[in-house]
Amino acid sequence: MPKHQIDPNKWIELYSDYLFNYTISRVSDRDKSQDLVQDTFLAGLKSMKNFKGQASERTWLISILKRKIIDHYRKINSKKGKAEVRINYKDSESEGDWLEERVADPFDKTAEDNLQNSELGDAIHNCLEKLPKKQADVFKMKTILGYETEVICNELNITASNLWVIIHRARTAMAGCLKENWF
Amino acid sequence: MIKMMISCDEANHVCDKTQYKEGTLLEKIKLNIHLIYCRACRKYTKNNALLTKTIKKADVVCLDKTCKEVMKKDFNKALKKAFN
Numbered sequence: 001m002p003k004h005q006i007d008p009n010k011w012i013e014l015y016s017d018y019l020f021n022y023t024i025s026r027v028s029d030r031d032k033s034q035d036l037v038q039d040t041f042l043a044g045l046k047s048m049k050n051f052k053g054q055a056s057e058r059t060w061l062i063s064i065l066k067r068k069i070i071d072h073y074r075k076i077n078s079k080k081g082k083a084e085v086r087i088n089y090k091d092s093e094s095e096g097d098w099l100e101e102r103v104a105d106p107f108d109k110t111a112e113d114n115l116q117n118s119e120l121g122d123a124i125h126n127c128l129e130k131l132p133k134k135q136a137d138v139f140k141m142k143t144i145l146g147y148e149t150e151v152i153c154n155e156l157n158i159t160a161s162n163l164w165v166i167i168h169r170a171r172t173a174m175a176g177c178l179k180e181n182w183f
Numbered sequence: 184m185i186k187m188m189i190s191c192d193e194a195n196h197v198c199d200k201t202q203y204k205e206g207t208l209l210e211k212i213k214l215n216i217h218l219i220y221c222r223a224c225r226k227y228t229k230n231n232a233l234l235t236k237t238i239k240k241a242d243v244v245c246l247d248k249t250c251k252e253v254m255k256k257d258f259n260k261a262l263k264k265a266f267n
Binding site for chain 2: 008009011012016017018024030034037038041042045120121124125132140142143144149155164167168171172174175178179180182
């Protein structure tokens, strides 16, 4: 099995979007997510010698990020002090088990929806990583960040028709990739 | 008389533009006329719209360029420190 190499110089370029998307679907705060991603990169740099090359760089970074996210939740929990709410149906006043209270709320589908959405986000980023860099960049700027055509053209120094050709190729590839992996 | 028939390349181009709400009304009419008789472009248009919908639904996010630049700056400082 070929060993995975580690090269921190390219981390931000390659993985920051993926990690950011991963974080924001779990933390849902933009600034905080960005901090967590940054912390992850720095922590990864510090413990680079522990990288054994058994997993890919991205998997390794995600495992660090997971720790960071857990730490984040621990921190905000301890800030709350002891104001923890405990729901307990088995106190002395309400004797017996109320079945109604244990049935899952059929209208509460949000948890599952969120889960599916975060997985879809991961799938989209996986597909984006397979595109050539230029296509991925243009597609991200146009579709996800919603920049104007002119802004992108100036930024990347390309013509409008050039941009549309790139967009067309990226969209075809993305549709094909998602069709295989998602639909 | 305006030319109402467009080629497949043009049709796909208009289709891409409409995904970003940049197509003009006339272009959209031309596209729809083209779609009546062109099966391949119908398929492309359908997939394209699905892609737009999926991405919208997924609510994916990216870091914009300035964010990344700030990140890189900080990170490079740490990188230098780590290797010196």
